[in-house]
Amino acid sequence: MQDSNPSSKPWAGRFNEPTDAFVEAFTASVDFDRRLYRYDIQGSIAHATMLARQGILTEPERDAIVAGLEAVRARIDAGTFVWSIPLEDVHMNVESALTQDIGSIGKKLHTGRSRNDQVATDVRLWLRDEIETIRAEIQRLQLALLDLAEREADTILPGFTHLQVAQPITFGHHMLAWFEMLDRDSERLADCRRRLNVMPLGAAALAGTTYPIDRHYTAQLLGFDRPAENSLDAVSDRDFAIEFTADAAILMMHLSRFSEELILWSSAQFGFVDLSDSFCTGSSIMPQKKNPDVPELVRGKSGRIFGHLMGLLTLMKAQPLAYNKDNQEDKEPLFDSVDNLKGSLKVYADMMAKVSCNRERMRAAAKQGFSTATDLADYLVRKGIPFRDAHEIVGKAVALGVREGRDLAELTLAELQQFSPEIGEDVFEVLTLEGSVAARDHIGGTAPVQVRAAIGRARERLAHG
Numbered sequence: 001m002q003d004s005n006p007s008s009k010p011w012a013g014r015f016n017e018p019t020d021a022f023v024e025a026f027t028a029s030v031d032f033d034r035r036l037y038r039y040d041i042q043g044s045i046a047h048a049t050m051l052a053r054q055g056i057l058t059e060p061e062r063d064a065i066v067a068g069l070e071a072v073r074a075r076i077d078a079g080t081f082v083w084s085i086p087l088e089d090v091h092m093n094v095e096s097a098l099t100q101d102i103g104s105i106g107k108k109l110h111t112g113r114s115r116n117d118q119v120a121t122d123v124r125l126w127l128r129d130e131i132e133t134i135r136a137e138i139q140r141l142q143l144a145l146l147d148l149a150e151r152e153a154d155t156i157l158p159g160f161t162h163l164q165v166a167q168p169i170t171f172g173h174h175m176l177a178w179f180e181m182l183d184r185d186s187e188r189l190a191d192c193r194r195r196l197n198v199m200p201l202g203a204a205a206l207a208g209t210t211y212p213i214d215r216h217y218t219a220q221l222l223g224f225d226r227p228a229e230n231s232l233d234a235v236s237d238r239d240f241a242i243e244f245t246a247d248a249a250i251l252m253m254h255l256s257r258f259s260e261e262l263i264l265w266s267s268a269q270f271g272f273v274d275l276s277d278s279f280c281t282g283s284s285i286m287p288q289k290k291n292p293d294v295p296e297l298v299r300g301k302s303g304r305i306f307g308h309l310m311g312l313l314t315l316m317k318a319q320p321l322a323y324n325k326d327n328q329e330d331k332e333p334l335f336d337s338v339d340n341l342k343g344s345l346k347v348y349a350d351m352m353a354k355v356s357c358n359r360e361r362m363r364a365a366a367k368q369g370f371s372t373a374t375d376l377a378d379y380l381v382r383k384g385i386p387f388r389d390a391h392e393i394v395g396k397a398v399a400l401g402v403r404e405g406r407d408l409a410e411l412t413l414a415e416l417q418q419f420s421p422e423i424g425e426d427v428f429e430v431l432t433l434e435g436s437v438a439a440r441d442h443i444g445g446t447a448p449v450q451v452r453a454a455i456g457r458a459r460e461r462l463a464h465g
């Protein structure tokens with residue numbers, strides 16, 4: 001890092017005293033916003049290209065600036081660039097290096113532009129790319145879930161409500177529930193990307209610029225759908241960052257729910273699934289332990305992302321138009337949200353590809369807790385008994401089972417017939433687990449045949465998504 005020197009700052013013209021050393025460090029953002037450098041340089045090259053096309057720069061000036069910016073980018077890529085805190089942020093570091101390298105032509109780059117429209121553009125360009133990466137990771141996780149659902153389409157486990165055994169379901173069906181949540185998460189991010197893909201450049205500090213710029217051309221060079229309609233809005237609002245973080249928070253909420261289930265299911269008490277050793281750790285004191293650290297950590301990380309959402313909302317709240325320095329504080333929560341979201345999705349996609357299921361344990365659990373009681377009630381309804389009466393009859397049969405320590409399928413026909421003479425020998429077909437899941441044979445139901453059909457449709461959606 002270089003020393004403080006008032007004359008080296010691009011804005012120091014009206015200043016007589018150097019910046020207080022602590023204030024300089026306090027107001028600087030280069031330590032974190034340098035990660036935007038590729039987008040900063042991409043934006044500058046497009047801006048210079050537009051300026052030359054409009055006759056605001058000459059072609060030789062443009063060529064010197066573009067070559068100079070590419071050389072700066074190569075130095076940053078190579079790790080040999082010296083970042084300066086007195087130069088405050090990534091924008092002034094890059095511009096000042098350019099001017100040092102190519103001389104005073106470099107000073108023309110900032111014509112018709114401000115750091116206010118520059119930073120708003122950089123963050124949008126960066127986030128647009130990150131959303132692509134995140135959506136690709138979501139898709140990798142979704143494919144792992146579909147493979148698992150296919151392998152376990154017939155595997156029966158208890159479905160729960162209130163974490164009490166409710167009705168038998170198939171494991172494939174459960175995995176498809178997770179798939180659907182992720183599908184909406186991915187759509188939300190695609191929608192966020194569509195809304196953020198609008199270009200702030202040209203808004204300059206807040207009111208636009210007096211040069212004859214062509215904003216449509218710059219937008220086209222940068223792959224934006226269009227220039228932002230209003231200069232004040234373009235430089236000041238960070239709603240796109242808030243929207244992204246809200247989408248990230250919802251996604252992390254979903255991952256925290258998956259995590260909770262994996263943690264429960266991999267415990268000795270449930271024993272439904274086994275997480276691969278490569279995604280677990282042991283205990284330094286208890287030799288028998290294999291801890292589900294990965295799902296636990298992902299569940300924990302949801303907290304910081306919910307926090308970032310609140311942080312960004314509070315950052316933006318009540319800010320008057322247009323740009324305020326407050327907005328420099330948007331970056332760290334946004335960067336941290338992206339990093340942790342990407343990490344969580346990556347580890348989940350890798351982990352879910354290696355989950356193994358303990359079919360016997362799941363089956364044994366589904367046999368407990370009278371999970372086919374609703375099937376018995378539906379059976380009685382088919383015999384002409386009103387559903388409320390059927391519910392009452394089955395309740396009594398369950399009470400007998402509880403007293404005797406036997407499941408409904410383990411009661412004799414004579415015992416069942418005490419509660420309703422309509423019950424016949426065919427009742428035992430509906431009391432089996434296979435019969436129960438196979439009977440839920442409609443779109444969205446848990447029957448294995450429906451699960452297989454849903455997997456097919458899900459693969460189609462991913463292929464055309």
Ligand code: ARG
Pocket residue numbers: 029033089115116119323325327328329
């Ligand atoms: N580092 C600043 C930010 O992140 C760049 C914009 C600064 N603009 C200004 N007028 N001070 O917001």
